[in-house]
Amino acid sequence: MTDKVAKLSLNGSTYDLPVLSPTLGPDVLDIRKLYGEADVFTFDPGFTSTAACESAITFIDGDKGELLHRGYPIQQLAEKSTYLEVCYLLLYGELPTPAQLADFSARVTNHTMVHEQMHYFFRGFRRDAHPMATMVGVVGAMAAFYHDSTDINDPWQREVAAIRMIAKLPTIAAMAFKYSVGQPFVYPKNSLDYAGNFLHMCFSVPAEDYVVNPVLAKAMDRIMMLHADHEQNASTSTVRLAGSSGANPFACIAAGIACLWGPAHGGANQAALEQLRQIGSVDKIPEFIKMAKDKTSGVRLMGFGHRVYKNFDPRATVMKQSADEVLDLLGVHNNPTLQVAKELERIALEDDYFISKKLYPNVDFYSGIILDAMGFPTAMFTPIFAIARTVGWISQWKEMIAEKNQKIGRPRQLYVGPAKRDYVDLRHR
Ligand code: CMC
Numbered sequence: 001m002t003d004k005v006a007k008l009s010l011n012g013s014t015y016d017l018p019v020l021s022p023t024l025g026p027d028v029l030d031i032r033k034l035y036g037e038a039d040v041f042t043f044d045p046g047f048t049s050t051a052a053c054e055s056a057i058t059f060i061d062g063d064k065g066e067l068l069h070r071g072y073p074i075q076q077l078a079e080k081s082t083y084l085e086v087c088y089l090l091l092y093g094e095l096p097t098p099a100q101l102a103d104f105s106a107r108v109t110n111h112t113m114v115h116e117q118m119h120y121f122f123r124g125f126r127r128d129a130h131p132m133a134t135m136v137g138v139v140g141a142m143a144a145f146y147h148d149s150t151d152i153n154d155p156w157q158r159e160v161a162a163i164r165m166i167a168k169l170p171t172i173a174a175m176a177f178k179y180s181v182g183q184p185f186v187y188p189k190n191s192l193d194y195a196g197n198f199l200h201m202c203f204s205v206p207a208e209d210y211v212v213n214p215v216l217a218k219a220m221d222r223i224m225m226l227h228a229d230h231e232q233n234a235s236t237s238t239v240r241l242a243g244s245s246g247a248n249p250f251a252c253i254a255a256g257i258a259c260l261w262g263p264a265h266g267g268a269n270q271a272a273l274e275q276l277r278q279i280g281s282v283d284k285i286p287e288f289i290k291m292a293k294d295k296t297s298g299v300r301l302m303g304f305g306h307r308v309y310k311n312f313d314p315r316a317t318v319m320k321q322s323a324d325e326v327l328d329l330l331g332v333h334n335n336p337t338l339q340v341a342k343e344l345e346r347i348a349l350e351d352d353y354f355i356s357k358k359l360y361p362n363v364d365f366y367s368g369i370i371l372d373a374m375g376f377p378t379a380m381f382t383p384i385f386a387i388a389r390t391v392g393w394i395s396q397w398k399e400m401i402a403e404k405n406q407k408i409g410r411p412r413q414l415y416v417g418p419a420k421r422d423y424v425d426l427r428h429r
Contacts, residue, residue, distance in 0.1 A: 010038055024059050024068075041412040047232075048307075052409070053240060057090060057395050058231045062308035067315065069229060070094070078318045083224040083388070084108060084194055087166055090229050090395040105194075111167035112188035112197065114175070115145040122179050131176035131383045132261045138172050139165070140254035150248035152401055161249040162394045169390045170194070173383040174201030180379070195220035198387070203375065216374055219326045220384075223367055226315040227385050229392025231308070235259040235266065239393040240400050244409040249397060256393045257386045263302065266364075266389070269381040272303030273337070273368035281336060282343045289344075293353045303365030304348060310358040319366035323373075332373045341369055 004019035006029050015038050018030040028051050031042055044050045059068045067074040070089050077086055081095075088096045088104050096104060121141060125134050142164070143150050149161040175185050178201075186201045196217035204210030230236070238259040242252040260266035279288050291297040306313055332338060345361055348354045364385075371381050400406055 008034075008038070010040065013038070025061070035412070041414070043414050046307075047237070052232060052237065053400065054403075055232070055396065055399060056093070057399060058229045058392070060231050060308050062306070062310050065309055065311040065314050067230070074226065074314050075318060078222055078225055081225065082193075083221045083228065086225050086228050087391040090391050091162065091398070107163050108167045108194065109190045111164050112171055112190060114168050114171050118145060118172075119175075119185060122175055122185075125179065127180060127182060129176075129180070131173065131180055131379055132257065132267075132386070134176040134179070135172060135383055135386060136254050136258045136261070138176070139169070139257055140251055142168070142250040143248045146250070150250065152243075152246060152248065158249065158398060158401065162398065165249070165253055165390050165394060169387040170198040171201060173380070173387050174198060176383060177202050177376075177380050180377075193217065193221070195224060199374075202380075213329075215329045216326065219322050219370060220374070222318065222322050223370065223384065224388035226319055226363060226367075227388035229389070229395060232396075233265065233307075234262070235389065236393055236396050239397050241409040243397045243400055244407065246408075249394065252397055253390060253393055256389070260386055260389065261382055266382045266385040268302050268362070269364040269368040269371070269385060270378045272364050273372055273378050273381065275302045276337045276340045276344070276368075279340050279344070282339055285340065285343055285347060289347060289351065301344070301348060301354075301359070303368065304354065304361055305357070305359040306362050309360065309362070312360045313362045315363035316361050316366055319363050319370070320361075323366045323370045326370050326373055330373050335373075337372065338369060341365070 004021070004027070006017040006019055008015045008017055015034065017034070020028040020030050022028060035041060042050070057070065059071075060066065069077060069086060070093055072089065072095075077089075081089075084105050085096060085101055087108075088101060118138065118141075121138065122134070125137070146161070146164060149157045149164060151157045171188055178185050183205055186204050186206075188197050189200050190197070192200055192212060196212040196214075199212050199217060199220060200210060232240075235256040239252045239256040242255040243249070247255075263271040279285060288299075289301075291299040292301040327333065327338065345365070348359070348361070354360075367385075368378070368381055371384060372378070376384070
């Protein structure tokens with residue numbers, strides 16, 4: 001709280017708007033009483049200037065290119081931590097002690113299998129369904145399989161639902177993948193770590209031995225860490241809005257997955273790699289850049305730009321380094337997609353249009369390159385983002401549910417439709 005007050009003059013009256021000071025970031029005008037007192041709404045499509053909640057989980061300084069989880073910089077976490085430790089941090093607010101981490105990891109690991117009946121549920125989908133479509137359906141259906149963790153008013157059930165989703169999302173995404181390629185589902189192997197187990201469920205087949213490559217498992221763990229949470233982005237806001245009605249956690253996370261799928265959000269990793277392939281060769285880049293600058297073309301450079309980062313995306317810096325390590329390990333150097341990616345990055349970073357609009361490669365530009373090199377089809381890129389972001393969605397959802405004055409989300413509008421008019425009988429139209 002603060003003593004600062006902003007004054008709004010409107011129609012001859014003056015209204016006081018309390019100014020709230022966050023721990024970090026710009027001050028926030030409290031307009032909660034504005035409608036009641038002044039009979040006006042505020043207009044902010046895309047929420048570019050609107051804080052819709054209080055949160056103590058993640059902070060982004062877009063100008064500095066800074067991302068903090070519970071205060072810890074993402075670069076330090078990416079270098080020193082693991083995905084499950086970051087999950088603990090996001091969910092409970094502090095880094096775990098060794099005993100807490102061991103207990104948390106064991107709880108997640110013990111929930112990796114899905115209800116056997118779910119296997120039949122999968123078989124109802126077409127084989128060529130996009131795995132994100134399958135995931136939206138299956139995660140939503142978890143409410144039908146795990147009734148005992150849908151009561152949002154019971155903290156124990158909220159906790160069980162959280163652990164179940166963190167544990168089972170990799171299994172569900174891997175099953176969606178296996179189903180799409182016509183291979184048998186692979187059960188989780190709890191002796192492996194979180195990322196290694198996911199690779200195992202995606203790439204092993206019953207007929208052969210599969211040994212998880214530790215460098216690839218580490219790279220996967222890092223991809224997950226870098227995607228774990230990102231403040232009030234579109235899918236997180238969707239989860240909060242869905243949750244504000246009291247909907248069960250599985251339904252809320254399914255809503256988040258649906259929102260993430262869009263190409264302006266999590267779907268950008270798939271779109272970016274497909275765009276690189278579409279460009280095809282380095283000589284086509286200038287023509288493509290020309291199209292990306294021309295608004296009438298409808299083409300955007302996928303994997304570039306961010307609503308909040310206007311300097312650089314700190315996740316992209318780490319991801320780029322990880323991409324180099326993975327490509328080195330796998331001996332991928334002359335692949336045409338990679339050549340196009342490197343040249344596109346070079347040209348865009350020197351081009352006035354991209355510089356003046358502060359459009360830098362984002363996390364999705366590099367994650368697609370790594371996942372492609374690991375052998376994932378592009379359709380699996382966004383499901384992997386969804387696995388990683390699940391902990392962020394759940395942490396934000398839990399934070400919202402625990403709030404004392406939590407209200408259903410209900411934005412207002414600037415109505416521009418017809419004014420009131422009388423119904424005209426059909427025969428007079
Ligand atoms: N290529 C070409 N021009 C662009 C691009 C781009 N990728 N991104 C923005 N612009 C232009 C846009 O045309 C506009 O120009 P003007 O000011 O002349 O009208 C200006 O830059 C600002 O764009 P905006 O759409 O108002 O910006 P935004 O903050 O609403 O959108 C964005 C952010 C991420 C949706 C957008 O940059 C974009 O569509 N990028 C490509 C998709 C992408 O990579 N998304 C992944 C984001 S990171 C992962 C995640 O969080 O999910």
